[in-house]
Amino acid sequence: MARIKINHDKCTGCRHCEIACSLNHVQDTANPRRARIRIMRDGNRYYPVIAGPFVDAACTSKLFVEVDGHQYDMCGFCRASCPEKPYFIEAETGIPLKCDFCGIPPSPSCVRWCNSGALELVED
Amino acid sequence: MNGWIGRCLRVNLTEGKHSIEKIEPDLVERFLGGRGLGVKIFMDEVAPQTDPLAPDNKLIFISGPLVGTGAITGASCNVITKSSLTGALACAKMRGHFGAELKFAGFDMVIIEGKAEGPVILSIMDDRVKLVPALEYWGRSTVDTEQLFKDNLNDQWISRETFMATIGPAGERLLPLANVVNDRFLSVGGAGVGAVMGSKNLKAIAVKGQHSLQVADGNRFVQVINTLINKLNSAPLTSQSMSQWGTAFLVGLCNQKGILPQDNFSKGTLSLKNIGTEALNSAFVLRSRSCFACPVGCIKKTDFKHSAYEGRGMVPTYLAIGSLGVNCGVNDLEVIGMANMLCAEMGLDPVATGGTLATAMELVAQKALTPEELKIDLRFGNGEAMLEAIRLMSTKGGHAKRLGQGGKALAESFERPEVFMGVKGMPLAPFDPRAIQGLGLHFATCNYGPHHLYGNTFIDELLNVHEKIDPWDIEAKPQLVKEYQDTTAVMDSLGLCSWPLMGLKFKNYVPMVNSCLGTSYKAEDLLELGERIWNMERLFNMEAGFDETHDVLPDRFMKEPVTEGPAEGQVSRLQEMRPEYYRLRGWSDKGEPLPATLSALGLEK
Numbered sequence: 048m049a050r051i052k053i054n055h056d057k058c059t060g061c062r063h064c065e066i067a068c069s070l071n072h073v074q075d076t077a078n079p080r081r082a083r084i085r086i087m088r089d090g091n092r093y094y095p096v097i098a099g100p101f102v103d104a105a106c107t108s109k110l111f112v113e114v115d116g117h118q119y120d121m122c123g124f125c126r127a128s129c130p131e132k133p134y135f136i137e138a139e140t141g142i143p144l145k146c147d148f149c150g151i152p153p154s155p156s157c158v159r160w161c162n163s164g165a166l167e168l169v170e171d
Numbered sequence: 172m173n174g175w176i177g178r179c180l181r182v183n184l185t186e187g188k189h190s191i192e193k194i195e196p197d198l199v200e201r202f203l204g205g206r207g208l209g210v211k212i213f214m215d216e217v218a219p220q221t222d223p224l225a226p227d228n229k230l231i232f233i234s235g236p237l238v239g240t241g242a243i244t245g246a247s248c249n250v251i252t253k254s255s256l257t258g259a260l261a262c263a264k265m266r267g268h269f270g271a272e273l274k275f276a277g278f279d280m281v282i283i284e285g286k287a288e289g290p291v292i293l294s295i296m297d298d299r300v301k302l303v304p305a306l307e308y309w310g311r312s313t314v315d316t317e318q319l320f321k322d323n324l325n326d327q328w329i330s331r332e333t334f335m336a337t338i339g340p341a342g343e344r345l346l347p348l349a350n351v352v353n354d355r356f357l358s359v360g361g362a363g364v365g366a367v368m369g370s371k372n373l374k375a376i377a378v379k380g381q382h383s384l385q386v387a388d389g390n391r392f393v394q395v396i397n398t399l400i401n402k403l404n405s406a407p408l409t410s411q412s413m414s415q416w417g418t419a420f421l422v423g424l425c426n427q428k429g430i431l432p433q434d435n436f437s438k439g440t441l442s443l444k445n446i447g448t449e450a451l452n453s454a455f456v457l458r459s460r461s462c463f464a465c466p467v468g469c470i471k472k473t474d475f476k477h478s479a480y481e482g483r484g485m486v487p488t489y490l491a492i493g494s495l496g497v498n499c500g501v502n503d504l505e506v507i508g509m510a511n512m513l514c515a516e517m518g519l520d521p522v523a524t525g526g527t528l529a530t531a532m533e534l535v536a537q538k539a540l541t542p543e544e545l546k547i548d549l550r551f552g553n554g555e556a557m558l559e560a561i562r563l564m565s566t567k568g569g570h571a572k573r574l575g576q577g578g579k580a581l582a583e584s585f586e587r588p589e590v591f592m593g594v595k596g597m598p599l600a601p602f603d604p605r606a607i608q609g610l611g612l613h614f615a616t617c618n619y620g621p622h623h624l625y626g627n628t629f630i631d632e633l634l635n636v637h638e639k640i641d642p643w644d645i646e647a648k649p650q651l652v653k654e655y656q657d658t659t660a661v662m663d664s665l666g667l668c669s670w671p672l673m674g675l676k677f678k679n680y681v682p683m684v685n686s687c688l689g690t691s692y693k694a695e696d697l698l699e700l701g702e703r704i705w706n707m708e709r710l711f712n713m714e715a716g717f718d719e720t721h722d723v724l725p726d727r728f729m730k731e732p733v734t735e736g737p738a739e740g741q742v743s744r745l746q747e748m749r750p751e752y753y754r755l756r757g758w759s760d761k762g763e764p765l766p767a768t769l770s771a772l773g774l775e776k
């Protein structure tokens with residue numbers, strides 16, 4: 048099965064992937080808030096997050112993740128389109144978004160425009 | 172309009188009111204957008220004689236039509252005003268993410284007028300325009316200001332999506348060296364803009380929103396961008412040098428040709444051991460950072476494994492290494508990096524600041540100014556003193572404040588104006604015009620002062636990307652300079668970064684422009700627009716008091732040949748090139764656009 052491999056260390060935070068996704072799903076439209084991939088940024092670091100399934104309620108548990116000595120709220124990395132967080136609720140329509148592995152094979156649109164190597168298509 | 176939001180926000184700070192206007196399509200047709208349209212509107216509204224720091228001066232933040240659409244390197248927001256450093260037009264090119272977010276927030280441009288009573292932050296978030304009192308932010312560094320503003324939003328999602336253009340203490344103190352900074356991305360070429368913002372008591376602008384941008388033909392647009400990305404990846408400079416080291420890779424090349432200036436442009440080459448790319452690799456762990464939608468990623472950060480840089484990470488660029496480093500005799504990369512970071516935090520322009528410090532250092536070397544008098548041991552090569560000077564300059568008064576007034580004012584106050592290496596009051600970007608003649612001609616004639624990013628002729632003169640042109644030769648230069656100046660005017664107006672010209676030809680961009688905007692430009696049409704914009708800017712500067720006597724280089728470059736290194740014996744041959752340049756531009760021998768030129772370009776005096 049093909050998967051998208053994300054390498055946080057390589058991401059430059061350019062957000063070209065967001066626009067690639069938006070242009071591919073909404074006719075002739077560029078808007079990061081209509082993309083199914085979003086870049087979670089924290090200071091100088093960037094973490095691409097790809098939309099997962101819709102959930103109709105927020106988690107009751109709150110988690111922290113530690114990366115290189117920095118503490119993050121797990122919600123920042125979570126892929127769910129959840130009512131608590133606006134990342135994957137489409138602006139304008141309010142519809143929850145989910146990655147559909149779009150684009151012309153061999154690669155989804157975000158992967159094709161990601162030039163840093165942060166997004167990669169791998170077979171396993 | 173494709174690519175455009177089509178709305179302009181006008182904020183009057185004196186009255187604390189704002190209004191929303193439409194952007195006129197026929198102005199867009201004539202001036203493209205971005206820098207071109209911004210300058211046009213600025214000229215219509217502000218008299219050339221206006222005092223830059225007076226409330227009548229205006230600030231125009233304007234993103235180009237391609238910004239935010241996903242067009243590669245479509246990231247630039249230009250800030251147009253009358254500079255308090257030069258008294259001429261200023262256009263700070265603000266890269267990063269602010270320009271795109273401004274459009275998502277629902278505006279292509281923001282016009283700031285008047286002066287607020289006390290410090291304010293303009294917040295344009297989710298269609299709510301507000302002036303937030305900013306007393307608690309005043310005095311803070313650009314980075315602290317952003318952090319505090321975001322903390323105050325109290326919502327991790329909103330704060331992550333917010334982008335800000337901020338001035339630091341330097342701008343608040345009206346230092347003519349001040350610039351505006353967004354998210355540690357230093358703007359290029361706009362020294363003085365920060366002071367104008369400070370004079371209006373405007374600490375920052377914050378933007379966030381969810382508007383969509385329309386492109387004319389999405390399918391074609393996506394295809395064109397795929398090809399452009401492939402092209403960039405097959406060009407060695409953009410795919411390797413720029414992505415690996417950022418512009419710092421130029422250090423070695425410039426040094427090899429004797430272009431990298433040392434000790435206030437008084438010496439040529441040096442050993443690269445401490446400042447070359449190898450040294451960069453061992454001093455920092457390099458990671459890339461990009462402006463919006465840029466596949467190149469030339470900005471280097473280094474927030475890992477280095478305690479002093481922890482979380483602040485900025486690796487010095489060519490400009491920093493040249494201006495704040497070698498030209499001040501400093502060749503310790505960590506000190507240079509720190510100086511660059513301080514500039515970003517204090518809101519200083521690194522080129523203007525470096526040039527000013529080099530002027531001061533030469534005054535010290537000539538014993539016109541003593542270290543005791545300055546209370547800082549500012550000598551060529553003293554990195555620690557340089558850092559101290561940058562800190563004091565932007566936060567304290569006294570002698571350090573004198574430095575903050577810029578190199579020209581400083582040299583004149585000691586009656587040694589010849590020590591100041593700059594044009595129109597702005598210090599030269601770190602390229603020795605004796606060793607690279609075309610760039611020298613550009614420095615002398617540029618509307619915005621001697622900055623290479625308004626006409627990067629070194630792409631051909633030094634790097635030989637599109638054409639192999641000898642840097643010392645002068646024959647082809649006037650034409651080359653004109654072409655690059657017009658090209659950059661177009662790219663700034665569209666909102667594109669001009670660095671990728673190291674891998675792409677200008678004509679490669681044309682299909683991207685057309686499929687995005689739904690136009691049918693040819694490369695020549697766009698270049699003609701560029702020429703119109705260049706001439707229009709010239710007209711403003713002429714009325715503001717600039718003429719051919721300002722299109723010159725400091726005497727040192729004309730009279731003192733390079734004493735050592737590969738460019739030994741060279742002087743700038745500006746006097747031979749300038750008449751031909753004027754002729755090609757259709758200007759009189761006094762550098763005034765001829766009536767026939769103006770009418771051909773559809774401009775009037």
Ligand code: SF4
Binds near residue numbers: 058060065162164
């Ligand atoms: S395109 Fe790649 S490098 Fe750019 S933000 Fe997306 S994942 Fe990061």
Ligand code: SF4
Binds near residue numbers: 267668669
């Ligand atoms: S080339 Fe560098 S400056 Fe230009 S848009 Fe890309 S990252 Fe920004």
